[in-house]
Amino acid sequence: MSESLESGAPSFLDQFPAEAKLVRATLWSSFTALILGGLFGIIQTLHRTDILRVMDSSYYYTVLTAHGVLMVVSFTIFFLVGVFTWGVVRSLDRPLVDMRYSWTWYGLMVLGTLMAVVAVLGGFVDTTEMSADVLFTFYAPLQAHPLFYGGLAIFLIGSWLAGADWFRAWYAWKREHPDERIPLQTFMALTTMLMWYIASIGITIAVVVFLLPWSLGLFDEVNALLTRTLFWFWGHPVVYFWLMPAYMLWYTVLPKLAGGRLFSDPLARVVFVLFLLLSTPVGIHHQYVDPGIAEGFKFIAMTNTMFLLLPSLLTAFTVVASMEYGARRRGGTGLFGWLRALPWARPAFTGMALAGLMFAAGGFSGMINAGMNINYLVHNTLWVPGHFHLTVGTAVGLTFMAATYWLWPQLTNKPLFSRPIGLLQVVMWFVGMALMSNAMHVSGLFGVPRRTAEPQYEGFDFTPAFGTMNEFDMQIAVGGTLLFLSLGLFIGNVVLTSLGSKQSGLGDSLPPALSGPSDSPVVLDNLKLWLGIALVLVVLAYSLPLVSIISRGGLFGPGVGTYPVIIDTFSAVVESVATTGIIETLAQFEVGVIVQ
Amino acid sequence: MSTETPKREIDHEEFDPKGTLALILIYFVILSILWVFMYFIEFLGNDLTVIG
Numbered sequence: 174m175s176e177s178l179e180s181g182a183p184s185f186l187d188q189f190p191a192e193a194k195l196v197r198a199t200l201w202s203s204f205t206a207l208i209l210g211g212l213f214g215i216i217q218t219l220h221r222t223d224i225l226r227v228m229d230s231s232y233y234y235t236v237l238t239a240h241g242v243l244m245v246v247s248f249t250i251f252f253l254v255g256v257f258t259w260g261v262v263r264s265l266d267r268p269l270v271d272m273r274y275s276w277t278w279y280g281l282m283v284l285g286t287l288m289a290v291v292a293v294l295g296g297f298v299d300t301t302e303m304s305a306d307v308l309f310t311f312y313a314p315l316q317a318h319p320l321f322y323g324g325l326a327i328f329l330i331g332s333w334l335a336g337a338d339w340f341r342a343w344y345a346w347k348r349e350h351p352d353e354r355i356p357l358q359t360f361m362a363l364t365t366m367l368m369w370y371i372a373s374i375g376i377t378i379a380v381v382v383f384l385l386p387w388s389l390g391l392f393d394e395v396n397a398l399l400t401r402t403l404f405w406f407w408g409h410p411v412v413y414f415w416l417m418p419a420y421m422l423w424y425t426v427l428p429k430l431a432g433g434r435l436f437s438d439p440l441a442r443v444v445f446v447l448f449l450l451l452s453t454p455v456g457i458h459h460q461y462v463d464p465g466i467a468e469g470f471k472f473i474a475m476t477n478t479m480f481l482l483l484p485s486l487l488t489a490f491t492v493v494a495s496m497e498y499g500a501r502r503r504g505g506t507g508l509f510g511w512l513r514a515l516p517w518a519r520p521a522f523t524g525m526a527l528a529g530l531m532f533a534a535g536g537f538s539g540m541i542n543a544g545m546n547i548n549y550l551v552h553n554t555l556w557v558p559g560h561f562h563l564t565v566g567t568a569v570g571l572t573f574m575a576a577t578y579w580l581w582p583q584l585t586n587k588p589l590f591s592r593p594i595g596l597l598q599v600v601m602w603f604v605g606m607a608l609m610s611n612a613m614h615v616s617g618l619f620g621v622p623r624r625t626a627e628p629q630y631e632g633f634d635f636t637p638a639f640g641t642m643n644e645f646d647m648q649i650a651v652g653g654t655l656l657f658l659s660l661g662l663f664i665g666n667v668v669l670t671s672l673g674s675k676q677s678g679l680g681d682s683l684p685p686a687l688s689g690p691s692d693s694p695v696v697l698d699n700l701k702l703w704l705g706i707a708l709v710l711v712v713l714a715y716s717l718p719l720v721s722i723i724s725r726g727g728l729f730g731p732g733v734g735t736y737p738v739i740i741d742t743f744s745a746v747v748e749s750v751a752t753t754g755i756i757e758t759l760a761q762f763e764v765g766v767i768v769q
Numbered sequence: 770m771s772t773e774t775p776k777r778e779i780d781h782e783e784f785d786p787k788g789t790l791a792l793i794l795i796y797f798v799i800l801s802i803l804w805v806f807m808y809f810i811e812f813l814g815n816d817l818t819v820i821g
């Protein structure tokens with residue numbers, strides 16, 4: 174059946190049963206979030222395209238918040254902690270130091286997720302005041318129930334402790350192997366976590382110092398621009414936090430699946446160091462249209478962002494070259510003919526390769542987003558979700574699903590239930606996403622807004638230069654439906670695999686790189702040095718903007734009221750009065766900032 | 770298993786990723802074309818979005 178069956182090697186489960194159990198738990202949490210997130214995804218897709226409206230539009234933000242939070246916080250990060258635990262333990266070839274500690278961080282992450290999700294789902298229950306319809310960006314003055322911020326904080330603490338766990342394992346390993354280079358997968362996990370710790374400074378201050386006490390009523394106002402800026406201080410590096418486990422899989426597993434090995438270990442290390450250095454000092458590129466931040470700071474963020482393209486281009490080269498190496502070993506020839514020699518029948522390979530291809534497309538729309546002037550064209554339009562469903566939604570999401578087909582048997586000692594279904598699933602995701610994302614990009618260009626329950630307006634029509642709005646809506650709906658069906662196939666395959674019976678010898682080894690770590694300068698492994706430089710870059714990029722934001726608006730904001738998003742379904746009159754009030758105050762706020 | 774029994778053994782020196790280079794060049798060409806296309810979308814498809 175599966176090729177790994179024939180390898181006969183002991184699996185990860187055979188070698189590290191306690192760790193395998195933990196990794197399985199994190200992945201189950203991840204998949205649960207994925208399937209729930211997908212359910213909300215299809216509801217909002219059919220709703221906003223006006224194909225099927227199963228709920229009142231006043232619930233749209235509750236659904237959208239649930240979709241965003243479950244997908245990009247729970248699905249991705251639970252998968253990350255699983256893959257990093259697996260990668261660290263596998264590459265150090267030693268167990269974690271203390272499993273009770275490890276289960277503690279996992280428990281905290283679960284608890285935090287449950288708290289946040291309960292707060293969000295409270296938005297559906299009319300009899301409770303509890304809600305958190307703040308979208309995954311939770312910008313003030315939108316306010317969530319304290320449970321949401323509290324849950325977020327606990328989830329973050331869990332993720333920090335997870336990182337500390339991998340550092341502990343590495344220290345223990347170092348004592349046993351004093352003069353050796355850090356194994357590649359561990360190196361990747363550790364540099365990613367250093368980036369995460371730096372990024373967390375922003376979100377921690379935003380949540381713990383401002384938003385949580387504010388939602389508890391300890392003070393009445395926050396500086397909306399300050400908390401937004403602190404959010405994006407974290408919000409850009411978090412996209413690399415999602416991506417780095419996918420990169421780890423592309424660098425270390427994909428070449429093996431292609432029948433070869435990683436082309437260059439040193440290049441992989443350089444890429445991870447570059448991400449550590451450059452991920453954080455770019456967050457302001459999400460705030461190009463925010464009033465109150467000087468153009469100069471935005472320009473610096475743009476320049477840094479363009480530098481950040483470098484490690485991704487290096488990755489494209491290294492990963493594709495590793496695949497080509499595998500293909501040529503498998504007998505492939507010619508300038509492009511080797512592509513045919515790749516193992517396209519394996520869902521793990523095909524899924525990851527298609528994910529990489531979509532990432533290349535996402536790279537283009539990302540460059541548009543990153544350009545200060547052209548960003549104005551697409552800002553807050555459907556283009557933006559179109560972009561990140563290619564990147565986090567597919568480059569990351571599809572890679573995770575594809576990798577599961579390879580990893581899951583080694584965590585359970587159960588062969589994959591069905592490879593053909595797996596193959597169908599990854600292709601379906603690719604096709605569905607191509608449709609949905611393409612139509613989202615195009616609609617965005619014609620001004621269709623994102624985050625809108627009913628983007629159909631009376632007395633106004635979008636005028637696309639080609640096609641019709643109806644066609645785009647249909648593409649989005651059909652694409653979204655394919656994605657949802659694909660999710661069903663994925664989860665079904667995993668569940669049926671888990672119900673199967675155990676076999677031995679399902680392990681699969683990962684060969685060392687063609688050009689090994691000994692070819693690279695030792696300084697690459699000097700994590701303290703890179704952490705120091707990264708911190709300096711962050712201080713350079715953020716101190717002046719933050720000082721200017723605080724000196725203009727004060728720590729607690731230039732007089733913006735608080736708006737819990739509670740919609741009173743009984744009294745339309747009260748509602749419309751209140752909404753007008755909000756719009757007026759917001760308008761005053763914006764005018765105030767611009768005048769300043 | 771495929772890795773253990775390659776059809777052809779290739780070592781570090783003789784491996785020359787020319788297919789990869791070709792693919793990446795194609796990607797750059799597509800990027801440039803899209804970039805030019807973007808100019809038309811931005812300036813001809815809509816009113817100017819950048820003012821002052």
Ligand code: HEM
Pocket residue numbers: 210211212214215217218221237238240241244245248249308309310558562565566567570622623624625626652653654656657660
């Ligand atoms: C079944 C598959 C999916 C469908 C049908 C779907 C559909 C959608 C749609 C239509 C929107 C835009 C809604 C609006 O702006 O009004 C959206 C937003 C979003 N999606 Fe998905 N999506 C899917 C999977 C994913 C995945 C896998 C991820 C990430 C891992 C993801 C992350 C997001 C995020 C972060 C938003 C933005 C939420 C916000 O604006 O606050 N989605 N999704």
Ligand SMILES: [Cu+2]
Pocket residue numbers: 408409412455456458459
């Ligand atoms: Cu960003």
